[in-house]
Amino acid sequence: EVQLVESGGGLVQPGGSLRLSCEASGFTFSSHAVSWVRQAPGKGLDWVSAISDSGVNTYYADSVKGRFIISRDNSKNTLFLQMNSLRAEDTAVYYCAKVREGIIDPYDYWGQGTLVTVSS
Amino acid sequence: QSALTQPASVSGSPGQSITISCTGTSSDVGRYDYVSWYQQHPGKAPKLMIHNVSNRPSGVSNRFSGSKSGNTASLTISGLQAEDEADYYCGSFTSSYTLVFGGGTKLTVL
Numbered sequence: 001e002v003q004l005v006e007s008g009g010g011l012v013q014p015g016g017s018l019r020l021s022c023e024a025s026g027f028t029f030s031s032h033a034v035s036w037v038r039q040a041p042g043k044g045l046d047w048v049s050a051i052s053d054s055g056v057n058t059y060y061a062d063s064v065k066g067r068f069i070i071s072r073d074n075s076k077n078t079l080f081l082q083m084n085s086l087r088a089e090d091t092a093v094y095y096c097a098k099v100r101e102g103i104i105d106p107y108d109y110w111g112q113g114t115l116v117t118v119s120s
Numbered sequence: 121q122s123a124l125t126q127p128a129s130v131s132g133s134p135g136q137s138i139t140i141s142c143t144g145t146s147s148d149v150g151r152y153d154y155v156s157w158y159q160q161h162p163g164k165a166p167k168l169m170i171h172n173v174s175n176r177p178s179g180v181s182n183r184f185s186g187s188k189s190g191n192t193a194s195l196t197i198s199g200l201q202a203e204d205e206a207d208y209y210c211g212s213f214t215s216s217y218t219l220v221f222g223g224g225t226k227l228t229v230l
Binding site: 035037044045046047050059060061062095100102103104105106107108110111112113 | 123154156158160165166167168171172177207209211213217218219220221222223224
C-alpha cells in the first residue's frame with residue numbers, strides 16, 4: 001500500500017524558516033518524481049515544487065522561487081521542503097504527492113497534509 | 121502563471137450528467153495533453169480522477185470522463201450520485217515546466 005506521511009508543520013513567525021518532510025512507503029521511491037502542493041484555508045490547490053526521481057532536476061512556482069528548496073533522500077525514501085523567509089501568504093496545508101509518470105504530474109497518491117501557519 | 125479558469129459551482133440531480141470546464145492558454149492546456157482532474161472531499165486529500173486529458177486510473181468509475189478542445193478541457197460526470205458531491209480541480213503542465221491548477225469547482229448534487 002502506497003503511503004505518504006508529511007511532518008514538520010507548525011506555527012512560525014513571518015521571516016522564519018521551517019523544514020517539511022514526507023516519508024514514502026509502498027512503492028519504489030527512487031523511480032518516481034514527487035511534488036509539494038499546498039492549499040490555503042478555504043482556498044484551492046496551489047502547486048509549489050517538484051523534484052525528479054534522481055533529485056537532479058528541481059522545479060518551483062514563481063511565488064516560492066528563491067525562498068523554498070526541495071530535496072530528497074532516496075536512501076531514506078524521504079522528500080523535504082526547506083521553507084525560508086516565510087510570509088503570511090504561505091499559510092496552508094502542504095501535501096506531498098507522488099507523480100504517476102513523467103516529471104511533474106499527474107499525482108496518483110497524496111499524503112494527508114501538514115499545516116503551516118505563518119503568523120506573529 | 122495564472123490559474124486555469126473553472127466555474128465556481130455546478131449542480132445536478134441524481135442520475136443527470138454535468139460537465140465542468142477548465143480554460144487555459146496555448147502555453148498549458150492548449151499545448152500539452154497533460155491535463156488532470158482531481159476530486160476533493162472536505163477535509164480530505166485530493167484524488168486523481170482523470171490524467172492525460174481522458175485517461176481514468178484503475179478504480180475510478182467509468183462515469184467520469186475527460187476531453188479537450190483547444191485551450192479548454194472538460195470533465196463530465198454521468199449518472200450523478202450523492203457521493204460525487206465534492207470540489208473538483210483541473211491541473212495542467214505548462215511550458216515553464218510548472219503545474220497550474222484551476223480555481224476549483226464545487227459540485228452540488230441536488
